[in-house]
Amino acid sequence: MNPYQPWKSTLAFWTMMAQAQTVIAIRMLGMAGVLPAHARENHTMLAEKGPAFAEAAIAAGAAVLAGKSPDEIAQAAIRPIGRRTRANVTRLTKPRMPRHS
Template sequence: MIHPNNIVAMWSLGFATYKMMAEAQTVIAFGLLGMAGVWSVTPSENVRMITEKTKALRQSATAASKATLQGKSPEKVLARALTPIGSKTAANYKRLSKRGFSKR
């Protein structure tokens, strides 16, 4: 039988994953629209899109590895892995959604 706490943890992890994925898709759309000149982005946005992904992935792998070595449960390992990526997608969504359409 599955413990109720595990069910709540898995639901929370599922919602956090969904939120991160939705924000990531929106950020990708903003980036593509920025490349097309439709969305207002800074000149450094293209480089930023690439460089910050490697940093977030490295932080995610480190957090998951530490949690695994500490003997954390699978849902806690996944949650720790998701945290750096989710934080970055949330920040990017917030930052880029404020920019608006290009005034060209």
């Protein structure tokens, strides 16, 4: 076992959590009208959850069947969700011009 594996898993988890909190904050500011938000953002927010968690469960199950360590299993489960949170932060922090009416 890699002695740094627990640290890698912990870092992956907390990075994903920080990104998720950033996404939540930006979306809440968009709902409040403070930041410009895409009209379909609420739909996107709900539609992405199921597939992300299903992919995480499948990745964790595959890691279990491959005989991976608990840290590797956790990291496999976090990876798909982390990809989505990272993509959301990137998408939501792109500068947008407010729409003129």
